[in-house]
Amino acid sequence: MDGGIVSAADVESRKGTLLMEYRKINVEMAVPADEAEGFVADLNAAIDRLEKTYTIFGGEIETAAV
Numbered sequence: 656m657d658g659g660i661v662s663a664a665d666v667e668s669r670k671g672t673l674l675m676e677y678r679k680i681n682v683e684m685a686v687p688a689d690e691a692e693g694f695v696a697d698l699n700a701a702i703d704r705l706e707k708t709y710t711i712f713g714g715e716i717e718t719a720a721v
Contacts, residue, residue: 677712691718 686694695716705711 685721688720 684694695718698716702711702714
């Protein structure tokens with residue numbers, strides 16, 4: 656694992672030409688339970704801002720008690 660990058664997938668055209676390489680990035684964080692809802696809302700807003708500059712596919716934010 657290199658800097659949080661856990662896997663890579665290649666997207667190819669019908670002729671087999673490499674168009675772009677994508678990497679899946681996993682991030683794990685722990686926050687106090689009473690702050691989790693606000694934290695997730697802020698994190699979603701930050702991801703929305705990133706989408707204005709970068710191409711981002713999929714993604715979800717999972718929460719679980721620890």
